[in-house]
Amino acid sequence: MASKSEESLSSLCSLFRLLSDKTRLQIVLYLTDGDRSVNNLCRDLKLAQPTVSHHLGLLRMNRVIVNKRSGKQVIYSLGSWAKGNKKNLKFDIPPFEVTLSQD
Known part of the structure; x- marks a missing residue:
């Protein structure tokens, strides 16, 4: 059985793998x-809906983002792991905290 620390380390590795893809990082930003x-993200990213939905699904499965239904639309937002803004985005995976900062 994996310890809490090993599980956290595994989650951190998953986060880095997810964010190593340019499209997924753009979605998070x-x-x-x-x-x-989804339609807003397709327009902003200039990508087809199936492509964006694929990346959203991966981010959602790994709890980086969450979704909720609003009528016929599905609305996405940052999950509990991610907080902040484009200049200072933090991912909290206890006992780790990863910060993406830009000037």
Whole structure:
């Protein structure tokens, strides 16, 4: 059975793998500005809906983002791991905290 520390380390590795993809990192950064629908993200990223949905699914399965239904639309927002804004985005995976900062 894996210890809490090993589970946290595994979660941290998963986060780095997820964010190593440019599209997924862009999605997370767009969501720092607020909730967005799939259609909004497709427009902002200039990508087809199936491509964006694929990346959203991976981020959602790994709890980086969450979704909620609003009528016919699905709205995405940052999950409990991620907090902050584009200039200072933090991922809290106890006992680790990862910060992405830009000047």
